[in-house]
Amino acid sequence: MKLQLALDEMKMDAALEMMEKVKDYVDIIEIGTPFCLDAGNNAVETFKKAYPDKEILADCKIMDGGYLEAENAIKAGADYVTVCAAADVLTVKGAFRATQDYGKKLVVDMITIEDIPGKVAELEEIGVDVLAVHTGADAQAVGREPIQDLKVMTGSAKKAKIAVAGGISSKTIDKYAALKPEIIIVGSAIGNAEDPAAEAKAIKEAMM
Numbered sequence: 001m002k003l004q005l006a007l008d009e010m011k012m013d014a015a016l017e018m019m020e021k022v023k024d025y026v027d028i029i030e031i032g033t034p035f036c037l038d039a040g041n042n043a044v045e046t047f048k049k050a051y052p053d054k055e056i057l058a059d060c061k062i063m064d065g066g067y068l069e070a071e072n073a074i075k076a077g078a079d080y081v082t083v084c085a086a087a088d089v090l091t092v093k094g095a096f097r098a099t100q101d102y103g104k105k106l107v108v109d110m111i112t113i114e115d116i117p118g119k120v121a122e123l124e125e126i127g128v129d130v131l132a133v134h135t136g137a138d139a140q141a142v143g144r145e146p147i148q149d150l151k152v153m154t155g156s157a158k159k160a161k162i163a164v165a166g167g168i169s170s171k172t173i174d175k176y177a178a179l180k181p182e183i184i185i186v187g188s189a190i191g192n193a194e195d196p197a198a199e200a201k202a203i204k205e206a207m208m
């Protein structure tokens with residue numbers, strides 16, 4: 001099981017400082033969507049250079065221009081790129097083709113998808129690498145969490161690896177780790193913690 005740290009609401013210097021504190025516990029560094037929008041693929045490039053031994057995920061959440069957007073992130077150093085499951089299937093296929101051409105991986109973010117089994121079947125037919133169950137920040141704000149969707153996903157996915165995101169912290173990690181997704185994504189719980197290293201350590205240890 002890998003721990004993916006989402007660097008979301010940070011500027012470059014703060015994000016690099018944060019990463020130094022928690023690097024021992026993190027397997028995948030996510031350049032989060034707000035960070036991507038703020039700093040673009042420069043952030044991907046900077047983190048790949050600073051941490052060449054870590055995997056880098058560009059959370060572009062591609063909705064259109066699948067091949068081009070995925071290719072740009074990959075050229076900047078991304079090992080994984082995200083596309084929205086809600087995008088046109090042509091966009092998902094384009095992004096997947098780019099990741100295949102460069103030997104990288106496509107993560108499909110299932111945010112807002114209600115028919116998870118139906119979408120999983122369609123995406124596994126394409127052959128995508130990772131399916132990410134995700135309760136977004138706005139849905140978290142009204143009390144939603146991704147545990148139920150993760151249960152549906154683990155019962156649906158046959159080939160793809162599974163990731164989960166949505167407000168996971170050291171207080172809730174056990175129920176997610178028990179379902180054994182390949183990747184657990186954590187953003188705010190570590191980013192906003194008083195002691196980010198202690199929070200990351202507690203989460204990582206619960207995953208072992």
Ligand SMILES: O=C(CO)[C@H](O)[C@H](O)COP(=O)(O)O
Binds near residue numbers: 185189
């Ligand atoms: O993709 C995201 C927001 O769109 C976040 O990176 C992801 O949800 C993890 O952050 P948090 O743990 O704060 O939910």
